[in-house]
Amino acid sequence: MPRTQRIPCRAVIFDFDGTLADSMPFLERIGVQVMMKYYAATLEEATRRYRSTTGLPYEHQIKMNFPGDEKNEAAISEFERLKIDRIFDQELFPDTVETLQRIQDMRIEAFVSSSTFQPTIEEYFRRKGIAGFFLEIMGYRPGFEKGAHHFDHVKSKYGLPLDQVVFVGDSLKDFERSRGFCKFIGVERMFSLQDFRRIGHEGPVVKHLSQVPPLLRSVRTRGPD
Ligand SMILES: [Mg+2]
Numbered sequence: 001m002p003r004t005q006r007i008p009c010r011a012v013i014f015d016f017d018g019t020l021a022d023s024m025p026f027l028e029r030i031g032v033q034v035m036m037k038y039y040a041a042t043l044e045e046a047t048r049r050y051r052s053t054t055g056l057p058y059e060h061q062i063k064m065n066f067p068g069d070e071k072n073e074a075a076i077s078e079f080e081r082l083k084i085d086r087i088f089d090q091e092l093f094p095d096t097v098e099t100l101q102r103i104q105d106m107r108i109e110a111f112v113s114s115s116t117f118q119p120t121i122e123e124y125f126r127r128k129g130i131a132g133f134f135l136e137i138m139g140y141r142p143g144f145e146k147g148a149h150h151f152d153h154v155k156s157k158y159g160l161p162l163d164q165v166v167f168v169g170d171s172l173k174d175f176e177r178s179r180g181f182c183k184f185i186g187v188e189r190m191f192s193l194q195d196f197r198r199i200g201h202e203g204p205v206v207k208h209l210s211q212v213p214p215l216l217r218s219v220r221t222r223g224p225d
Contacts, residue, residue: 006217007183007204009108011135011160013150015169016114016121018189019209023090024054024170030082031058038075039066054190055171057115057140058083084120088127095210100133102213107220109160112137113150113167147177164219168212175201185212 018024028050035046053061058079062072103110110133114121118139125131135158138150155162165182167174170189175196178184186196186205193205204215 001214003217007166007215008164008219009166009183009216010164010219011109011111011154011158011166012103012212012216013111013113013154013165013167013182015146015167015171015174016112016116018170019168019187020096020112021090021092021124023087024190026086026090027083028054030079030086031061034075034079034082035062035065038071038078039069055169055173057145080117083116087116087120087124090124092128092130093209095208097130099209099212100130102210103216104133106213106216106218108216108218109135109158111135111150111154113146114138115140115146117141146174148181151178151181166216168209172196172199175199185215 014020017027028047031050032043032046035041035049036043041049049065050061053064056064059076062076066072100110112121112125112134116139118141121139122131122137125134125137131137138144138153140146143149144153151162151165151167154160154165162182166185167178167182168185168187169175169178170187170191172191172195175184175186176199184201184203186201187209188205188207196205206212
């Protein structure tokens with residue numbers, strides 16, 4: 001792509017599950033398992049309910065599917081326990097590290113925005129030895145979620161104008177979160193190019209993370225380009 005057509009960019013915010021790490025099959029397995037156990041859902045029913053709300057924190061997935069159910073808190077706790085037990089076994093995608101290295105070489109800042117609890121997501125990257133690629137790893141706590149909260153934090157804490165920030169995510173919900181805040185690049189994994197187009201994303205959709213840096217143009221205002 002000609003350099004002038006690339007997205008002017010000072011920072012990239014990466015979604016975690018399904019974008020940097022190949023964790024979606026694992027999350028679906030335990031998410032469905034918990035729905036079957038607590039709500040006597042069949043495998044088909046639980047899978048349908050899980051997929052229709054994927055990309056949201058599990059807490060919201062449960063509350064949307066089973067509003068007001070007295071078993072909700074127990075189900076959410078069990079999911080979080082199962083997730084913490086196994087999250088450190090989840091692998092990065094093969095091109096995650098080279099993509100982060102390329103972004104760093106371009107002098108573009110990188111962030112993580114995840115629906116996983118803060119201490120867990122930070123520990124994950126420490127164990128993988130790549131926490132240093134990120135200016136900040138943003139996890140979930142009530143009142144500080146992936147989406148508006150994280151974007152506003154990047155803008156106010158680091159003074160990064162959001163029209164020069166790109167959010168990279170694999171779910172349709174990620175695109176919806178970015179609307180009105182920052183640019184978006186979709187990653188085709190569980191959702192196709194057509195899925196992203198159908199909900200109104202007219203920008204880039206890639207199959208692999210390594211296709212992201214060539215779409216960007218560094219616009220650092222200080223220091224050598
Ligand atoms: Mg994701």
